[in-house]
Amino acid sequence: MGAPRQIKIGILTAPHIEYELRARTFVLKRVRIGIGFHWDRREDQEFQGALSIRNNADGTQTAINTIDLEDYLCSVISSEMNADSPMELLKAHAVISRSWAMLAMQHPNHEGYDVCADDHCQRYEGIRRMNERAVEAVRATAGQVLTNEQMVNGKMVNLICDTRYHKCCGGRTEIWSTCWEDIDVPYIRSVECPYCNPSYINKSLVDGTSLLRTCLNDYDRETEDFHDWQVTYTADELAQIIRAKSGIDFGEIIDLVPLHRGPSGRIDSLRIVGTRHTETIGKELKIRLWLSPTCLYSSWFDVKKTFAPSSIRPLTFTFNGHGWGHGAGLCQIGAAVMAAEGHSYEEILHYYYANTRLGVAAQ
């Protein structure tokens, strides 16, 4: 084994970073989490490792934390899910968060650091949500990543998987190309997932409600309709939202027409028909962003319109939707329920990521 890997996390960019140095930790004030999503908020967070403050060209500052990768993971799995979740869920999460982070360190998404601390990359909210169980899960899976065998230059090699995950699939997981590039990623398959359905959870587990309480963090528990949800806008509200998010004046919105769906039902191509402008948009995230003041839970929905008597202009649009997140890879709530039912972390990983192997990453 070589030296431990260090990861650089950009935690917060602000006009002026407020922080407090403690004996072994530091506290950052008013860190924004859930940026642009429906649980967007600020909180003070405490971190281990080193802090550096970068002065940016635009006059803002960025707080960057440098820390051992394995210590980073203890915080990530306690931020993405609750550290009181079933142990096999925490272990499965440690493996996918490690796999994803190691790929991100090879190809950083950000300038000056490897990953950010929010949902854009992986949640990393410091040590206050962490406990010894999270540390145990990371230690028990030390160095383990998911790999997939692929042909590179005529040779079969094991490559680290891009292990995307999401909060709740809504009943079926999604494939890569519905969300990102038009490529076939052999381990991101659409699988049926009965586990994240509240009616399944309550039927299968003695106390399903308390499982959800122990596996989700406080701000995630506010989203109770994660599996099936409904949003209604008046036609005026919808036109205003789309105008604000797209910067385009569609006029009145006449129709929303799904042109293509992925295997879960998530729409990746949607035609927005307005009185002044019509445009087809995709993929799933753009659709979610344009149809909500924040971000719609998912792009898996049907649209129902109501009309005033003898009018062809809709009065209201109702979205009946399923799931929370892009739907590709592991379903976090489903995986927590599988763990509570007694499945091992290997079984959970192989369920959501087909054609993969669990192995220790080479240095």
Ligand SMILES: [Zn+2]
């Ligand atoms: Zn990021």
Ligand SMILES: [Zn+2]
């Ligand atoms: Zn699911």
